[in-house]
Amino acid sequence: MARSPTMEDVAREAGVSRSTVSRVFHNGGERVSADALLTVHAAAKRLGYVHNLVASGLAARSGRELGLLLRDATNPAYGHLHAEMHRAAQARGRTLISVTAFRHGDGTAEVEGLNRLIGQRVAGVFAGTGVTAAEDLARTVTATPMMIVGRPNEHPQIESVSYDERTHGRWMAEAIAAQGHRRIAALTAPLLYSRVFDLRMRSLVARCRELGIAALPVELLPVEHGVIRALEAAREESLTCIACPVDYVALELLRAAGARGVRIPEEVSTVGFDGLGDGLDLLGLATIRLPVAEVARAAVARMEDLLVAAQHGAEDGERSSGAAPRRRTGPEASGARHTVLPGRLVPGRTLGPPPPRA
Template identity: 60%
Template sequence: MVAAREPTMEDVARAAGVSRSTVSRVFQDGGSVSPDAQIAVREAAASLGYVPNLVASGLAGGSRQQLGLLIRDATNPAYGHLHAEMHRAATRSGRTLVSVTAFRHEYGSAEVEGLRRLIGLRVGGVFVGTGVTGPEDLHRATAAVPTMVLGRPNEDPRLESVSYDERAHGRMVLDEVAARGHRRIGVLTAPLLYSRVFDLRSRAVLERARERSVHAVPLDLLPVEEGVVRALDAAWDQGLTCIVCPVDFVALDLLRAAAVRGTDIGEDVSVVSFDGLADGLDIIGLATVRLPVAALAADAMGRMGEILAAPAPLPVRHALHAGTFVPGRTLGTA
């Protein structure tokens, strides 16, 4: 039995009644093709089951319309939401986004390999939405294309970034905790290698605690299953009235451990966290900082468009977006 032949660009052109070059332009950017011709080409492609070769179209179009996204562990709601919003922003801008995921705990090697794969696809620019690989490695791996760091701390003068203002978030959390009368708190911390975001959030909370004369005790988070239990023990032994978690999934693990031992969260000890993106947090009543993911994605895509359109390199920009604090029953009064 002979396998069915894959439809080609020529087949689409014949079915749509246009030239092959018109079909090519539609799948590159569509900018110079009339709306009627675009509709005819896309309907013909859908009818024939034609799938454009994105790598080839990227080469033909100078790669300007095809961008790459390296995302870390899309099972984490913060990265999952960022992944979705970046694809929405790309679609709105008429571009294609190709994404590669490096899972948690694979650290820098998998992320660098993912970047190399994206650049091998001849993308016009790369977004790096990860929390581990250092700026030196990023710059070395992506020097050939415009690169933008997303959602993580970055002050490297060679790398563009559109990030969450985690320093402001940490200070925001401490101010909310202090406003409810808490004067002895625990702050779960993790090594810089584990997450630059976690590290900055924790340091910002501790820094603001010193300014507000709040006694803050750093507590080792790792491994998470043991760290949350140690935090509950420390709250009991040291009279801590609130525990600050670096991310919501850690806070949820802490709530589970508290339920097992019969600790009343919000009454016996308060819990506050960061991200605010997982489904059901409003039902749980977790007090957290909600990240402005959609605003960050729109800004990043717009800025990449400016970089690609500029006749000469633009000055490196480091943009910050602050989120909002979401009150919840897990943060009670001291």
């Protein structure tokens, strides 16, 4: 049987001294530069080295701090998630450290932000991102428990608590059908732009198909051009509703419609998703309101369970005779737990019946 990697192996792989590796794992990285810390953890990950958290005192040292990686706090959905995650963490005596990536990045900034959080030696980290694949997130973490929050995830090794976007897409399709629409436009974006947008619109289009509604895909990006394309398609193809993947796109469409003299909903209806922006009730936007507070509370509660499980796993590894503890990012037997919570449909004046000409 091949022997388990040791601190000496990690030191050679990382090109640092054994004492540096020891400080990383025994003293929580004290007096170790951030670059060296990330290098050592990367080497440990490549070798499959799993340190005993109890023996090192890492679980106790990591204290009460948790990390949160966000996609873009200027988006109301992420901004509300940021606030509710802080509130949920504080309710459990935790401190939340957050890093925000750029809205239109390709995922590189998200991975860099995750590395910065791990470099600050948080006890656990939440990834509320929209682009980076779960596989890439999993490769970033070694001993730090990680959970995806607020976005679709089915990775077998990464826990998640997210919004039920499949149900949201179906609900919106059913609301559109209830008003009598039979030909609509669906603004779509590439998967790498937003996994949330992709899941919402795929679910909406699939349910429309079941209900006998024709959904014409219209390219969303760039947004200011995509909404114009949708309005033109509605005119040329006799489409009576435009489904937007998020509220800020629906608001952009309302602006473009106003500039062109297109009346909403008398000539064409529109809907969005998120339901979190200030003033949406005044505009009467038909949307789906996300259960942000519920997701935040459930995610923080589940992270507490994961931290306890990590400590117990380390204790089990210490008691075992010669067997190295296994790397775990989720529950042992059944795989990672994926919890989805539905929001609620918010009716609005922007979704009305088709115009008489239709």
